[in-house]
Amino acid sequence: MPNSDFLVQPSLPRPEVGADDAAAVAESAFGLTGRITELGSNQDRNFLVDTGEGRYVLKIANPVFSAEELHAQNAALAVLADADARIPAVLPARDGAEVVAVEVRGRTLNARVLGFLDGEPLTDVARLSPEQLRTLGRLSGSIAAGLAGLRHPGLARTTQWDARIGGDVVALLAGHVPQPAKRRAVVESAEAALAALEPLRRRLRVQAIHGDVTDDNIVLGADGPGVIDFGDVAEGWLVAELAATVTSALHHQPEDPLAVLDLIEAFHAESPLDDADLAALWPLVVLRGAVLVVSGEQQVALDGDNAYADENRAHEWVAFDVARRLPFAEVEAAIRARLAATGAQEGAAALGRLIALDSTDAHLADLSVAGHDLDEGRWQRPGSEDAVLERICREHGHALTRYAEARLTRARLDRSQPSATIALGVTLDVPAGTVVHAPFGGELRLVGGAWLLHGDGLDLWLDGLSRPLTTAAVGRGDAIGSAVRLTVQLSRVPGWRPPAFVTPALPLSVWSGVSPDPAALFGVEPAAPAPDPADVLARRDSSFARVQEHYFAEPPLIERGWRHHLFDTRAQSYLDMVNNVTQIGHAHPRLVRAVSDQWALLNTNSRFHYEELSRFTERLAEVAPEGLDTVFLVNSGSEAVDLALRLAQVHTGRRTVLAVTEAYHGWTVGADAVSSSLGDNPRALETRPDWVELIASPNVFHGRHRGAGSGPAYLAELDEQLAALDAAGKEVAGFIAEPVFGNAGGLMLPDGYLAGVYERIRARGGVCIADEVQVGYGRLGHYFWGSAQQGVVPDVITVAKAMGNGHPLGAVITRREIAESFAAEGSFFSSAGGSPVSSVVGLTVLNVMRDERLQENAAEVGDHLAGRLRALGERHPLVGAVHGMGLYLGLELVRDRETLEPATAEAKLVCERMLQEGAIVQPTGDGKNVLKIKPPLCITRESADRFVDALDLVLATI
Known part of the structure; x- marks a missing residue:
């Protein structure tokens, strides 16, 4: 029988073997009797045989695997018998054979018995300690080293775990992943890993490997760790042994994936990795994770009662997801730094000047999210970094970028992975012909288009250096060429250049150990660290009332917006899917200029006379529903609702206001009184003042009556409440509701509901208020006002949020006679409501909405x-x-x-x-x-x- 080839035989359901079958095989072939317990396996059948005097594992192989392959596994056990770990011993059959053919349910299967290793599987440990990680790495490395010389015909097999065919396995099995989004993530990640591996394939060493030295197959016992399950022994890439081990550790500490550096270092000590191994390792980890995901889904589909495969799926996804989110080059840099020779610190201490700047001040370019040179979207333009450097150099004689700065210019929009924004080098702009000196002695040579000065424990990489294309030995302070724009990067990994830009996936402390700040080369102070979001949050909590909540448990520090994107201090972009305050988009250049121009002229209160107020209120009246011709300007939605309620009460001379449950209208005393959302106030229903009458929310999804046609049922309930109010002599001042239930998540009201309510309220002389603060002002797309969707015209509209695009601006729009009623309580005044700047903001927002459709x-x-x-x-x-x-x-x-x-x-x-x-x-x-x-x-x-x-x-x- 030929050795197995997964690509030829990709379906490997476990053979049908029960506990009774196993007992018969154990006794007849191996002379073992006792208690039989099935053990987990993806593709074979494994049973624990407890004879009372000893414990053994009966392994009945999948019929796809040849006897030669099983003999190769036994050979691997034999060569590792003296390893620094417990290895199962082979128990011969009655006839002395190590592998015997047995009949089970009319089918010939190969069986063998191994000694059982006592201990707890490492997979059961929630979080692996550094020592456990090192143990895992040491075992994997020592087994790889021990198997290096093994030769056996049974090793020439192709299993689904052979990293060399990982791409084929993913392509073959991806269809078993039922969720399209997960399937897409697996396939795309596997393709990226394969692209990274392609130039390395011929350089990766092939030998006999265990293939599965993982947390599942390491048992911790009183006599030390043991390694079990040699079912995947085959020829394969040496580094794939380590990749399998690393992948298995990731789900134990997903929040700290670099903990596996301990594991990798321990493996390297036993089985040294070469340059190609280091470059291939993380792509192989990602590929291994992808294979685990698709294989697990396939196995569950083939073998529905395989609890072992089913239970593994969750942590296999976690391991894959953690691995795919870390850029290959960044993990490689961290690994190389950990494994590199020590002594770089001494080299770094004796640095001389690279260029003698003509000023004691460093003229730094600000390419961060706060850099105003990048306003108005200039950060997206090609050559934006060059333009900033050229401006500063013209004005000050030189320009220098900052180490570890997260550059907005490197941010990607609509990203699916973190953007590589953090600079590990600096760029200097200087006048043409500026001389560059060696900051330390060493060999200077050209490597891939860049100059490398290789010193004792420290390398210097230079882009933009002009000099003859010759290798030279140079001394500290020697002139080595000239430059106009010079990019400089230090490295503590000899002969290898770290990435120029990295993501925030790994902490800056990692990068300072790999590629330190080159500020000393220019005689300037090291770059100040960026603010720590956690520190800023602690400061917020110490001085800002904590009941003023913030989004997220560990919120990013957001310092810039652009259109529908936000940016944190690490220059990572976020789609802003929640900001109905910012109607026309963040940092709209037209609005920025209009506000700046008006601030330069005048900003005062609305009791003064200026034309901008008239322009804005005229436009508001134009876009308002017919008949609403008078505007009050205020500072917020809460203030607008509060004023609207007072207008209704003053105009009618009554106090009772009807409001619906589940609603939120604001935080002022009046607005809060008609707010009944339990999500915002768990005590809302029990703390309403006596002038508020709550009616049932016409929630078409989970209300008492459901569906778009539920309006008549809700109106019938309202009729009962109104009749009770009439009988009690409580006259209605008004009714307030959002025309679309924004606080409930944008629920549309039942058809005809608002028209029916308005008819009933107006029949009693009440005022109908539409709270359009969240849902109006063009946001519904098909309607400018939410009330239009219901086919009604309110008596009063409240609006805010969108009209100011983040500036505090609100309005009440009503009929002239209702507005004039307020005179009974004196004049109305809002200090900043309708100020010149507020009016400019409001008018500009309307103009942008119109002009940009x-x-x-x-x-x-x-x-x-x-x-x-x-x-x-x-x-x-x-x-x-x-x-x-x-x-x-x-x-x-x-x-x-x-x-x-x-x-x-x-x-x-x-x-x-x-x-x-x-x-x-x-x-x-x-x-x-x-x-x-x-x-x-x-x-x-x-x-x-x-x-x-x-x-x-x-x-x-x-």
Whole structure:
């Protein structure tokens, strides 16, 4: 029988062998009797045989594997018998054979028996200690070294774990991954790993390897660690042995993947890695993770009762997901730094000047997220870094970039992985012909287009150095050439250049050990560290009332916005899917200039007379529904709601206001009085003042009556409440509600509901207030006002948020006679409401919305986004419904689509995971289980697609 080839025979269900079958084989072939217990296995059948005097493992092999392959496994056990670890011993059969053919249920299978190793599997340890990681690495390395000389015909086999065919295995089995988002992530990651491995394949050493020295196969016992399961012994890449071991450790500490450096260092001490191994290791870890994921899914599909394979799937995904998020080059740099020779610190202490600057001051370019040279989107332009350096050099004689600066210029939008933004070198702009000197002695040679000065424990890499193309030995202080723009990078890894830019995936302390700050080469102070988000959060908590909540458990430090993107201090971009405050997008150049120009002229209170106020209020009256012609300007939505309530009460001479449950209207005393959202105030229903009458929220999804046609049922309930109020002599001043339930996640009201309520309120002389603070102002796309969707015209509209694009600005729009009623309580005044700057902000926002067709964009992109979100519900049971319209959408997550139990914890976890994916979204609703999706109206279809793709993957993996 030929040796197995997985690509020829990719389906390996375990043979049908029960405990009774195993008992018969153990006794008849090996003379063993006792208690039989099945052990886990992906493709074979393994049984523990406890005779009372000893314990053994009966291994009945998958029929795909030849006897020759099993003999090769036994040969591996023999050569490792004297290893510094416990290795199972082979127990011969009654006839002295190590492998015997047995009949089980009419099928011939190969069986053998090994000694059982006592101990607890390392896989059961939640978090591996540094010592356990080193033990794992030492065992893997020593076994690799011990098997290096093994030769056997049974080793010439092709298993699914052979890294050399990893790409073929993923391609063959990817279809077994049921979730498209997970499948896409696995395939794309495997392709990236294969691309990185391609130039290395011919250089990787091939030998006999165990292939599975993992946490599953290391047992810790009183007599020391033991290694079990030699079923994957075969020829393979030496470094693949280490890759398998590293992959198995990742799920133990996913928050600290670099802990595996201890493991790698221990392996290297036993079985030294060469240059090609180091370059190939992390791509192989990613590829191994991908193979584990697809193989686990295939095995469960083939062998539904295989609990071992089923249980492993969760941690196999974690290991793969951790590995794929770390850039290959960055992990390679960290590994090389750990394994490199020591002594670099001494070399670094004796650095001389590379260039003598003509000033004692360092004229630093600010390419960070706070750099104003990069305003108005200039950071996206080709050559933006060059332009900044050239300007500073013209003005000051030189320009220098900063080490470890996270450069906005390197940020990628709509990212699926972190952007490599952090500079590990610096660039100097100087006048033409500036002389460059060697800061230390060594050999200077050209390597791949850059000059390398190789010193004692420290290398200097130079781009832009002009000199003859000759290798030379130079002394400290020698002139080595000239430069106009010189990029400089130090390295403590001899002969190897670290990445020029890295992601924030690894801590800066790692990089300072690999590629230290070259500031001393120019006689300037080392770069100041960027602010630590955790430190800034602690300062916030010490001086800012903690009830003023912040997003996320460990929030990024956001310091810049651009259109529908936010940027943290590490220059990582985030899709802003929650900011309905920023209607026209962050940092809109037209708005920035308008505000700056007005601040330069005048900003005061609205009791003064200036034309900008008239321009703005005229435009508001123009866009308001017909009949609403008078405007109050205030500072916020809460203030607008408060004023609207007072207008209703003053105009009618009554106090009672009807408001719906589940609603949020603001934080002022009046706005809070009509707010009943339990998500914002758990005591809301029991603390309403006596002038507020709550009516049932017409929630079409999980209210008492459901569906778009539930309006008459809710109106019938309202009729009963109104009759009771009439009977009690309580006259209604007004009714307030959002025309789309924004706080509940964008739920649309039942058809005709608002028209029916308005009719009833007006019949009693009451005022109808539409709170459009969240859902109005073009956000619905198909309607400028939410009330228009319901086919009604309110008596009063409140608006804020969007109209100021982040500036504190709100408005109440009403009829003249209602506005004039306020005179009974004196005049109205808001210090900053309607100020010149506020008026300019408001008018500019309206103009930008018109000129850039942002309402139309809300309709087009919103419809596309809603369709894609609804498609998620077809494959993710957690998705209960998609609410809303335009760019005010809500994705409701439920644990059960029948009971509609809110998936509160899951929604929180989704938001945290989405942050890792580069998107900011937050939950709302009384159950905090509705993802509110309300980005700036300038969002593109491409960004919307990126958001849904990320959400698809997160929902598939939580």
